[in-house]
Amino acid sequence: MSTAAAADGAQPPPPATGRTGLGLTGTALTGLALSRAVVDRSAHLRADSAWLATAWADPRTRVLPVQHGRALCQVADGYARLTFVSPADAPDGVRFLLGTDAAGLAYFGVAGPLPEPDEPDVRAAHLREVGPLLSDRDAGLMTHAVALANWHETFTHCPRCGAATNPVSSGHARKCPVDDSEHFPRVDPAMIVLVTDPADRCLLARNVLWPPRRVSILAGFVEAGESAEHAVAREVHEETGIVVGVVRYLGSQPWPMPQSLMLGFRAEADGEQQIQVDDEEIAEANWYSREDLTRAIDTGELLLPPPVSIAHHIIQTWYGADLPGSW
Ligand SMILES: [Zn+2]
Numbered sequence: 001m002s003t004a005a006a007a008d009g010a011q012p013p014p015p016a017t018g019r020t021g022l023g024l025t026g027t028a029l030t031g032l033a034l035s036r037a038v039v040d041r042s043a044h045l046r047a048d049s050a051w052l053a054t055a056w057a058d059p060r061t062r063v064l065p066v067q068h069g070r071a072l073c074q075v076a077d078g079y080a081r082l083t084f085v086s087p088a089d090a091p092d093g094v095r096f097l098l099g100t101d102a103a104g105l106a107y108f109g110v111a112g113p114l115p116e117p118d119e120p121d122v123r124a125a126h127l128r129e130v131g132p133l134l135s136d137r138d139a140g141l142m143t144h145a146v147a148l149a150n151w152h153e154t155f156t157h158c159p160r161c162g163a164a165t166n167p168v169s170s171g172h173a174r175k176c177p178v179d180d181s182e183h184f185p186r187v188d189p190a191m192i193v194l195v196t197d198p199a200d201r202c203l204l205a206r207n208v209l210w211p212p213r214r215v216s217i218l219a220g221f222v223e224a225g226e227s228a229e230h231a232v233a234r235e236v237h238e239e240t241g242i243v244v245g246v247v248r249y250l251g252s253q254p255w256p257m258p259q260s261l262m263l264g265f266r267a268e269a270d271g272e273q274q275i276q277v278d279d280e281e282i283a284e285a286n287w288y289s290r291e292d293l294t295r296a297i298d299t300g301e302l303l304l305p306p307p308v309s310i311a312h313h314i315i316q317t318w319y320g321a322d323l324p325g326s327w
Pocket residue numbers: 158159160161162163176177178179180181
């Protein structure tokens with residue numbers, strides 16, 4: 001594999017700030033690691049077979065192989081960089097156009113086996129690990145590629161007739177050869193919400209599946225035929241017995257592990273209320289003031305979600321500063 005041929009040359013790695021979101025999701029949530037994107041998705045080129053053939057024949061074209069949510073990355077202290085291959089070195093697998101950059105370079109993903117790394121600091125890495133360490137360009141490319149690769153790995157057959165479907169639209173859809181039905185990547189919307197009480201304390205809960213001390217804000221999938229706001233009110237009430245009044249949307253982050261879109265909210269409890277956990281999903285839940293939380297982190301009593309998660313950033317909007325502790 002000649003990773004060097006398609007790598008970024010000798011330039012120093014771009015800073016991985018993890019805080020340079022587009023700002024499209026609201027001023028409160030600009031540091032979302034997986035909501036960053038620089039490369040234009042170029043949807044108008046997905047059906048242009050002549051352009052696609054030319055781009056694939058161009059040795060400058062950069063291809064990102066992805067398998068089981070992982071891609072080859074150069075990982076060093078505090079930053080990570082995607083390792084691309086040229087089209088000639090790309091593995092077999094479903095190919096999809098990720099887009100084009102300002103210099104006219106084309107980026108593709110391939111859902112297929114990862115090439116053997118040929119440099120000591122290059123290895124297969126999961127999006128959850130390297131997402132916050134990648135540049136804006138690489139974070140957007142890898143999130144897009146992992147989402148599509150996960151879908152192609154899983155949704156291989158027609159839900160109507162059971163026939164094997166074929167990728168179309170440069171890997172952004174699949175089509176059934178028997179009944180001509182078209183199928184698009186599945187994305188499951190989920191809401192995640194920080195609830196405050198009238199004293200501006202924050203509701204943190206521990207899921208029954210999590211280790212001791214780990215807490216976060218409440219989350220759940222939006223059900224069929226339900227608005228995201230209604231899902232917020234329903235999940236909060238089901239899991240903790242709390243009735244919320246005001247619900248405010250903050251922003252979103254794709255979480256393609258395997259196929260979620262996290263919709264972030266703040267909500268206010270409707271007056272003073274007693275917490276009653278459901279015991280099925282939630283093991284315990286409590287109100288925390290900022291002082292309570294700082295102390296619980298200092299003493300190691302609580303562990304908060306890591307910076308790659310939207311939960312971390314939503315808690316930060318309430319806490320008013322970078323969160324203390326480690327994750
Ligand atoms: Zn079919």
